Each structure stands twice: as structure tokens, then as C-alpha cells.
Amino acid sequence: MAKGASLSGFPEWLPEERVVEQQAIDTLRRIFELNGFLGIETRAVEQGSSLLKKGETSKEIYLLSRLQEVGQENDTPVEDRLGLHFDLTVPLSRYVVEHSGDVAFPFKRWQIQKVWRGERPQEGRFREFIQADIDVVGNGDLPSHYEVELPLVMVSALEALRAFGLPKATVHANNRKLSEGFYRGLGLDDIEGVLREIDKLDKIGADEVSKLLISECGATEAQAKACLELAELSASTGEELEREFRALCAKHGIEESSDAYALAAEGLATLAMIVDEAARIRPGSVVADLKIARGLDYYTGSVYETFLDGAASLGSICSGGRYDNLATQGKKKYPGVGLSIGLSRLVSYMLHTAGAHANRQSPAAVLVAVWNEEERGEANRIAEALRSRGIATDVAPTAAKLGKQIKYADKLGIPYVWFPGREGAGDEVKNIITGDQEAADRTSWQPDTVYSRQTVEYGD
Amino acid sequence: MAKGASLSGFPEWLPEERVVEQQAIDTLRRIFELNGFLGIETRAVEQGSSLLKKGETSKEIYLLSRLQEVGQENDTPVEDRLGLHFDLTVPLSRYVVEHSGDVAFPFKRWQIQKVWRGERPQEGRFREFIQADIDVVGNGDLPSHYEVELPLVMVSALEALRAFGLPKATVHANNRKLSEGFYRGLGLDDIEGVLREIDKLDKIGADEVSKLLISECGATEAQAKACLELAELSASTGEELEREFRALCAKHGIEESSDAYALAAEGLATLAMIVDEAARIRPGSVVADLKIARGLDYYTGSVYETFLDGAASLGSICSGGRYDNLATQGKKKYPGVGLSIGLSRLVSYMLHTAGAHANRQSPAAVLVAVWNEEERGEANRIAEALRSRGIATDVAPTAAKLGKQIKYADKLGIPYVWFPGREGAGDEVKNIITGDQEAADRTSWQPDTVYSRQTVEYGD
Known part of the structure; x- marks a missing residue:
């Protein structure tokens, strides 16, 4: 926690610490612009109805009320009240729909802004922090090569942050279609349920996940075992990935002519492209890791988490994925792919673990x-x-x-x-x-x- | 109002408009750092008790409540709830007191951040906007030369923003001690009341202000007339200011040996120094204008408002002053002087009146x-x-x-x-x-x- 954070969860830096944060922001912006992303800033405030749309984090919203309305807040339903955004993806979806006539598609944007989470004060987590996001959003469709390029932009951004003491970052990628195809091939139907349990692997271990798959998702012991075997699969080349995945399918009787396999193969092709292209441009920066599930259910293709060497306790510091259905306008869809860095936690790591510091407090020479x-x-x-x-x-x-x-x-x-x-x-x-x-x-x-x-x- | 501001009072720019705002921010930061100011960022949130301290704007606060507390908000008194800051001065006061052991005094800081005002939706004013502030805060005392230097830093910042289509800016300065000494010399006691009525001059005119001075502040007709004569006084050199002020005092029987005159003379000396030093460095950039009163009652010395040539409808675009009693810690005082630019309104002017635009939407060449x-x-x-x-x-x-x-x-x-x-x-x-x-x-x-x-x- 930041020194002098007088309000738990609201980090605040001393001037010489702020230099580190400011230059980290400058560095990210430089890399994002170097890659042709357009900067936008959205208002801090969204309608309750937009904020509530996106499952999981909806518990953690701060709602606003004008001082003069105190006592009458509850005359207005939560959906019609204003709240602070808890991420930059919900605002982007709204922005894209509102301005679809004014921006060029595919719309590549970067955005570095504060977000707020109405966590319980005692949890010791940040309630106000900076996120740094890049997304590409298409109008109607979006080529899959962006699922390759976006994690690579983040890799080069995180590479630039090594000047601030960050260890090497590795993106772990998976693909929802691959997982879904495999689970369906096994005969499982509750895909979201299985993903939710698999996402708990690092926290509770394989045995507990196996029990949950059986009790919560209607899996047999053999199906649960197969799901865990998929999660164990990782690869650093497309060829290796394909070989191992095929072997696993063969072992569990998933035929290559099946619809389920066809769905998995779509995801497999994208994931193979990601690791191979990454290996060409930045060897060792991206691996296929089939246990990556991501909690949020709006992802429809690639999913990413990013870990720093020797800083496992930080968890994933840059996550995201492809979402085909987040932004819609009538029948029109705006599919996107994006990743988000939780910057405040990284700055905290730079300051307190890596010993990052400004050469001086004052900008004056x-x-x-x-x-x-x-x-x-x-x-x-x-x-x-x-x-x-x-x-x-x-x-x-x-x-x-x-x-x-x-x-x-x-x-x-x-x-x-x-x-x-x-x-x-x-x-x-x-x-x-x-x-x-x-x-x-x-x-x-x-x-x-x-x-x-x-x-x-x-x-x- | 911003094109596409789908929520009244919450401006949001298109990518090519955001370039203008972003580069304006970059420009201000560059000028502030060139002048040796340290950048800080404070949390968006303050305790209700801090926000309510500062009279006038307290009506316009947004309070927060966690979604999970909806329905129980009023179990907590407003003072103990969290609210969004409505300016950057209240947070600075808190920050300085909290970190008084860690910063070097006098503490010169710049800060560019969003602020929020819980205005009535129908007022058509910004409810979320960016302020750009500089302040110098002393530990115990603060030399008056900062009252000269800070408006000049803002003049050079606004000069740099002329590249974005802003007209020439002129700072209008006054001094509370000068006004107070003069009013006391006339025999008036309700100094805050007189300042509050004088502050309405541009809005309601001299006749109405005169009536209010008589009805609200206990002034005689002659005293009211004298107050208005002082407000009419303006000067662009210290010598001119002194000569005219002395003549006015003589006319109204305020003796130079009186305590009231001594108080006025303190303010007079600082104000004369401001216009003379400004004339040397940037002729025509700062004038003494004795009608400047500033609504907020925490100012204790110099007060400033800034107007753009030919953009009177914008009102003051950069205001501030000296405050000796805002930040205190036990018996210790942290006097300060600062100015604040309402940046979002300026960006709106640049975009919609001056025709400022990016040479291209994408940063890519x-x-x-x-x-x-x-x-x-x-x-x-x-x-x-x-x-x-x-x-x-x-x-x-x-x-x-x-x-x-x-x-x-x-x-x-x-x-x-x-x-x-x-x-x-x-x-x-x-x-x-x-x-x-x-x-x-x-x-x-x-x-x-x-x-x-x-x-x-x-x-x-």
C-alpha cells in the first residue's frame, strides 16, 4: 500500500514517487501511439444500467448522489442513477456505439484513466486505481490477426517498463472456442460453468476444481479429469500446441470430423498464430496456456493473462481477450479485442519492490x-x-x-x-x-x- | 457543449478533439515544470467533512455509496461519507498537512485532474471537468513575491495556449488587504459582506450593488458610493495605482496614519509589485483591477481573475489568490497562493470557437x-x-x-x-x-x- 495512503484503498504518491507513475504513463502512451492507437478519454461516470450489464464486478460499483439529494437517493432506481466506471471497457463500448458515425473502423484506441471499485474497505485492495487499456473494435466484423497483434503491443509496452524495474513479462494465451469445442466434444454442456471452475485452478488446486466440476457442472469423473488435462497443456509453438491438442482429443475420443472439434480448431488456429507470430517478433513473450479461463463471461475468443517473472504474488498484471457481443446497436455488432494493465499495482511494485525512484524531486535543473x-x-x-x-x-x-x-x-x-x-x-x-x-x-x-x-x- | 455529450454536463471528445485537449495538457505541464513546479495527483475522493469545510461550493458535491449499501446510505452522516473533490485546492491542503514531513517547503506543485460538481442537470454547466492548478504552499510563512510570480507563470502558460487559438489573456489582480483597509477606513465592518456584493458588479451592475451594500451591509449611501469608486479603480503601473488610491483615500477622509490605511498599504505594496514586475517581464499581461473580489472567503491577500480578449462570455478562465488559513495542523499554518485554470471550458472554446483541430486523427505517420x-x-x-x-x-x-x-x-x-x-x-x-x-x-x-x-x- 502506498505510503501515506490516509484512506485505505486510495493510493496517493509523494512527488518523487509520482514522477515514476507519470513517466510510466508517458512510456505506455508513447508505445501505444507508436503502434497507431488513438487516445481517448471517457467521462468517469456511466449510467447504472450500463454498469450493471456486465455481471461479475457489478457488486463493486460506486453510485453517486448529489449532496442536495441526500435522503432521497432511493427514489431513483439504481439503473437510472450515475456511477463511477469500474473499468475502461464498458465506457469504450458505449463510446463506440455513440460515435460510430464519427470514428474510423477498425477503431484502435488507447486509454489511461482512473477507475473505481466499491470494494469493502477492509479488503486491502485498491478502490481507486489507474488502468491502461488498448482495444481494437470493428464495425460488424474484426479480423483475427488483431488477436495476435494486441498482446504483442502490450508485450512491447511492458518491455519498455522494464526501465522502471519490472521483471520480464510473459503473456499466457488461450482461446474460448478451443476450450468450448473440447468440453462439448467430451459431452459437457455447461461451458460457462466449467470455465468458471477452471479459472479457480491456481487458487484452490486440481482436486478441488475436479470436485466442483462434478458437483456444479454435472461432469463425470472422467470428464473432469479430461478438463484438467486440457488445462495442463501449454506450448510455445503452434506446431507443438496442435500436436498435443490432437493427441488429447484422440485420447478422449473427440473426432476431428465433429462439430465440436471444428469449433475447437478455429480457436486452435488463432492461438497457434499468436504464439508463432510472437515467437518471430519477440521470442519467449507469449505462450499458449490452456488453463487461462478469465472470469468474465463476455469473452468469445482469445483470452490473455500476463505474469511477471518472480512476481507471482502480483497475479495477472495485464489481462483481456476478444469479445464479440459487448457493444451492440440494434442488430449491429462491434466485436473487439483488448487488454488492460492495472497500472497502479505495477507502480506500487516498481516503487516498493523494484526500488524505482526519480533522480530528483524537482523537474528544475x-x-x-x-x-x-x-x-x-x-x-x-x-x-x-x-x-x-x-x-x-x-x-x-x-x-x-x-x-x-x-x-x-x-x-x-x-x-x-x-x-x-x-x-x-x-x-x-x-x-x-x-x-x-x-x-x-x-x-x-x-x-x-x-x-x-x-x-x-x-x-x- | 461537447458534440455527442450524451450525458448533460459530462463532456467527452472525439479522438481528433481529444488530441487538442491532450496537447493543451502537455503544454501546461511543460510550462509548469519549466518553472520548477512538482507534479502530484491526489485521489478523486475526499472525506465529506473536508469537502464541507469550504463554504460556497459545498452545495455541489457528489457523494459516493457502494452499490451494496444502497438503502442504508443515510445511516452514515455526510461528514463521514466519501465524496468526489470539487476542486484541487481542498485536496492540496489535506495532502500538504499529511505529507508535511516529506515535502520541501515552499512546496511548489502543479496538478491537472478532473473535478466534479454535483450541479443540477438542467443548468447546462460542466459537472465533470479538468482543472489545471499551480500553488506554492509555505510552512509557517510564505514570501509575498510568490503573489507576483504565480500569475506570471499562468500568463506564460496561457500565452503558450495561444497556439491552440486562445486569444490574449489578461490577469486582473486585486488584494483583499487593500479592500479591507479601505472599507474599514470608511467605517464599514462587514468586510465579507461588502466583498460578496462587490463580486456581483459585472452581473447586476452598480446601482443594484449599491442598494445591496446599503440593505445588507449597513452602508450609508456615501459609503456605498465610495466602495463603488474603489471598484472602478484600475491601473497598469504601481505608481499609477498608488497615486489613484491615495487620492481616493484623501477624498474619503481615510488618514494615512490610521490602522486601516496601514492594512490597505500592505495590500497596495504587493499589488504594485505585481503589476510592475509583470510589466517588466510581460507588458500588458497583468493589471490592477480593484473590483475583483472573488466569491470564496478563504482568500486573505492577492486575488486574481483572468479574462480572454474578445471572450467576455467565458468569464474568468483562471482564478485564484492567496490563502493563509486553508491548511492548518494544530497551531501550524501552511499559507499558500495559487491559481486554477478551468481547462475543459478552454478546450471547448478552442474546438468550437477558435477552430482548433489536429492535423490528423491517428498518431501514425x-x-x-x-x-x-x-x-x-x-x-x-x-x-x-x-x-x-x-x-x-x-x-x-x-x-x-x-x-x-x-x-x-x-x-x-x-x-x-x-x-x-x-x-x-x-x-x-x-x-x-x-x-x-x-x-x-x-x-x-x-x-x-x-x-x-x-x-x-x-x-x-
Whole structure:
């Protein structure tokens, strides 16, 4: 939890910690734009009816009421009240439908915004946090190659965040069609039920899941065993995936001519394409992992979860999938595929586990000293001259003793202190880290590159 | 109001409009950091008790309730409930007190975030909007030169926003001590009452204000007239301000030896310093305007409002002042001075009045064409090569006819279409705006500067 989070679940950073978060956001935005995604920002507020549509998380909504309505909130049904969005997918669906005449399809968008979850205060989870999402939404249809490309964009974004101390990320991909085809081939019908139980594997283990499959989803012991065998399957090439999947189907009597197999084969082809293309562009970044189920039931094709090496306790830090039916307008569908990074948790990891830190608190590279208040105007003029050339500059708060002014610069991590020339002498500038002092011209002096900008480092 | 704002008061922009807002935010951040301000972000949520502290706007708060608490909201007193912040000053006060041991004072911070006001839906005002604030907060005391510098930082920020079509901005400054000293010198005691009525001048005119001063604040006709004369006073140099103010005091029998005059003189000195220093650095950017009163009663020194040439209907677009008593911790005070830009209204002006627009919808400079789906991998490789050199690149969504692919680029405003070489021929790239086509090497080609980045222009 963030230091100084005075309200449980609402993280807040110190200025030097915020530099890490801000630069992480800048980095994600840069990668998303480099890949041709358009940035949007949606309002924080949605109608209750939109928020309630999407099963699982609906329990965790914050509803709003105007102070002047206190006491009469319940005159309005929840569906007609306003609530804070709990993710960026529901707002995207609404946005796309509302603006379908104004955006170009397929619509590739990035969005980095806060979301809110009305969790119980004692759970110790974030109730306000930043999500960073990319999605591609088609008008009517959406080519499956986006199911290959989107996780790869996220891989390159997470790769860029390694500069902030994140370990290597691996995307684990599966495909709902593959799972569904296999389960149907076994003779199981409650597909959503089976997926829901399989999703619990990491939490409760194979034995418990097996029991639940039998008690909750009407599976026989043999069917439950087969489901668990599928979940154990993983592969890093399409060829390996296909070979193992076929063997498993053969073992359980699922014929390749069956409708069930045909459905599975669709998912298999997409999943094979994902791992093979990923292996070409970034070897080792994406694996097929057939236990990935994802809780939410709106996914219809690929599903993804992402884990960091050596940070299993964080769980999946970037998840998503393909959804064909989330956004609709009459008969028209807007199928999409997208992934979402839970950024606040990552920033917390960067700060508290990886030791990420800003090289300095202040963006200023220079503090101009002030000999006395009468000469503050001259100090301001020097600051203006430096700023006009893009050099971030602060001016000493008071005309205190020089030692005190230098201490102020030191506390903020400002590397240079500028001494205005007096009585005909020229200006001088001192690097208070190296101790070097030199004559300097306010119209041409440049800070050393290493001291010119606020940057983020990690480690101790 | 924003096009497509499907919920009244909650503006939402199209992707190409969002580019304008995003670059305006980037510009403000750049100027704030250039001036040595530290960026922070506070949680969107504050305790009801904090939100209710600050008089005037307290009517307009959105309170939160967890969905699971619906029906029991009123078991909790409003003070103990959570609400969305309605400005960035209340959160700053809390933040400074909470982290007083961790930040360097004077604490100079910028903050650009959404705020919410629970206005009546029918009022047609923004209920969610972005504010951009700078403040300096001292520990115990705060030198008055910050009352000079902060409006000048905002002037340079607003100057930078002229690239987005904003007209020239002028800060109108006054000082509460000057007004209070003058009113007390006249024999008036209800200082807050007089300020509140004077603040209505632009809305209801001098005659009505005069009546209110008499009926509400116990003023005689002569006192009311004197208050209005003070409000008429404006000056662009300290010398002019001082001369006119002295003449007015003499006229109304306020002696320079009185306590009331001494109080006014303090405010006069700061205000004179503001206009004179502003005139040196940016002539014409700041004027003394003694009718500026500001509704909020927590200001204790300088107060500012900012108007755009020829956009009087917007009202003040950047306001603030000095507050000595907002943040306290036991006996300790954290006096501050700050200004706040209502950014969403400015963006609305840029878009709908000034004609600000992005040069293109997509951040991508290049769209790589796809001859057929089998060759998509090669197109991806080209895109990767360009991105690795910082060139934002998209890949055609389908292997449609070339004309259709070019049309997709055109719709997104992507200036270049890249044709992968086939059968031993090299790659070519076409600028679809100029029609120029040339051989191109994916490892060295650069777009023309004018087409390399998403930029904002204004006018028709």
C-alpha cells in the first residue's frame, strides 16, 4: 500500500514517487501511439444500467448522489442513477456505439484513466486505481490477426517498463472456442460453468476444481479429469500446441470430423498464430496456456493473462481477450479485442519492490540564487532566459544565507545553483553534485546531459 | 457543449478533439515544470467533512455509496461519507498537512485532474471537468513575491495556449488587504459582506450593488458610493495605482496614519509589485483591477481573475489568490497562493470557437499496406522496423484492394502509405497528400518533418 495512503484503498504518491507513475504513463502512451492507437478519454461516470450489464464486478460499483439529494437517493432506481466506471471497457463500448458515425473502423484506441471499485474497505485492495487499456473494435466484423497483434503491443509496452524495474513479462494465451469445442466434444454442456471452475485452478488446486466440476457442472469423473488435462497443456509453438491438442482429443475420443472439434480448431488456429507470430517478433513473450479461463463471461475468443517473472504474488498484471457481443446497436455488432494493465499495482511494485525512484524531486535543473530581495528581479530575469531555452529553472524562495539556498536545491535534487554576477562580474553556475563551478552565460549555457532532465532509475 | 455529450454536463471528445485537449495538457505541464513546479495527483475522493469545510461550493458535491449499501446510505452522516473533490485546492491542503514531513517547503506543485460538481442537470454547466492548478504552499510563512510570480507563470502558460487559438489573456489582480483597509477606513465592518456584493458588479451592475451594500451591509449611501469608486479603480503601473488610491483615500477622509490605511498599504505594496514586475517581464499581461473580489472567503491577500480578449462570455478562465488559513495542523499554518485554470471550458472554446483541430486523427505517420494475408507478417516486420526508430506506424486492417487501404489511411489522416517490395523489388512509400512516391529503406527512411507528428492547428 502506498505510503501515506490516509484512506485505505486510495493510493496517493509523494512527488518523487509520482514522477515514476507519470513517466510510466508517458512510456505506455508513447508505445501505444507508436503502434497507431488513438487516445481517448471517457467521462468517469456511466449510467447504472450500463454498469450493471456486465455481471461479475457489478457488486463493486460506486453510485453517486448529489449532496442536495441526500435522503432521497432511493427514489431513483439504481439503473437510472450515475456511477463511477469500474473499468475502461464498458465506457469504450458505449463510446463506440455513440460515435460510430464519427470514428474510423477498425477503431484502435488507447486509454489511461482512473477507475473505481466499491470494494469493502477492509479488503486491502485498491478502490481507486489507474488502468491502461488498448482495444481494437470493428464495425460488424474484426479480423483475427488483431488477436495476435494486441498482446504483442502490450508485450512491447511492458518491455519498455522494464526501465522502471519490472521483471520480464510473459503473456499466457488461450482461446474460448478451443476450450468450448473440447468440453462439448467430451459431452459437457455447461461451458460457462466449467470455465468458471477452471479459472479457480491456481487458487484452490486440481482436486478441488475436479470436485466442483462434478458437483456444479454435472461432469463425470472422467470428464473432469479430461478438463484438467486440457488445462495442463501449454506450448510455445503452434506446431507443438496442435500436436498435443490432437493427441488429447484422440485420447478422449473427440473426432476431428465433429462439430465440436471444428469449433475447437478455429480457436486452435488463432492461438497457434499468436504464439508463432510472437515467437518471430519477440521470442519467449507469449505462450499458449490452456488453463487461462478469465472470469468474465463476455469473452468469445482469445483470452490473455500476463505474469511477471518472480512476481507471482502480483497475479495477472495485464489481462483481456476478444469479445464479440459487448457493444451492440440494434442488430449491429462491434466485436473487439483488448487488454488492460492495472497500472497502479505495477507502480506500487516498481516503487516498493523494484526500488524505482526519480533522480530528483524537482523537474528544475537549475536554482537561481538570490543575493537579497532587491535583486530578485535580476534572478527572475536569469530564470526567464534559461526557461526560454527549455531549461527548467527555479528561483530561491528567500534571500537566505547561500548555504541555506544550496540546501534547498539539494533537498529538491536540483543539480545546479546559478549565482547572478554582481558589481560587474559575470554569472557563475555550480554543479552541487560534482562541486564544479564555472562562469556561465544565461543565453548559451547548457546543463550536462546527465543532469538535464528528471529521469527514473531503479535498484538501491 | 461537447458534440455527442450524451450525458448533460459530462463532456467527452472525439479522438481528433481529444488530441487538442491532450496537447493543451502537455503544454501546461511543460510550462509548469519549466518553472520548477512538482507534479502530484491526489485521489478523486475526499472525506465529506473536508469537502464541507469550504463554504460556497459545498452545495455541489457528489457523494459516493457502494452499490451494496444502497438503502442504508443515510445511516452514515455526510461528514463521514466519501465524496468526489470539487476542486484541487481542498485536496492540496489535506495532502500538504499529511505529507508535511516529506515535502520541501515552499512546496511548489502543479496538478491537472478532473473535478466534479454535483450541479443540477438542467443548468447546462460542466459537472465533470479538468482543472489545471499551480500553488506554492509555505510552512509557517510564505514570501509575498510568490503573489507576483504565480500569475506570471499562468500568463506564460496561457500565452503558450495561444497556439491552440486562445486569444490574449489578461490577469486582473486585486488584494483583499487593500479592500479591507479601505472599507474599514470608511467605517464599514462587514468586510465579507461588502466583498460578496462587490463580486456581483459585472452581473447586476452598480446601482443594484449599491442598494445591496446599503440593505445588507449597513452602508450609508456615501459609503456605498465610495466602495463603488474603489471598484472602478484600475491601473497598469504601481505608481499609477498608488497615486489613484491615495487620492481616493484623501477624498474619503481615510488618514494615512490610521490602522486601516496601514492594512490597505500592505495590500497596495504587493499589488504594485505585481503589476510592475509583470510589466517588466510581460507588458500588458497583468493589471490592477480593484473590483475583483472573488466569491470564496478563504482568500486573505492577492486575488486574481483572468479574462480572454474578445471572450467576455467565458468569464474568468483562471482564478485564484492567496490563502493563509486553508491548511492548518494544530497551531501550524501552511499559507499558500495559487491559481486554477478551468481547462475543459478552454478546450471547448478552442474546438468550437477558435477552430482548433489536429492535423490528423491517428498518431501514425505511416500505414503499411498488406498485399494479402499471407504477407501480413512481412508488413508487421516493416512496421516494427519503423517503430524501432520512433516512427509511429499502423498496418492495414485487411488485405483489401489498395484503393481501400489508401482510403483508410486518408480517413485517419495518416500521410504515408508504405508498399512492401515484392518479387525482389524494394519497398516504396507514397505521401498520399502530395502524391509523391519514392523507393524507401525501412532501416533509414524518415518522414518529412511537417508530416512526422500529430500537431494542433487552429482557424478554418
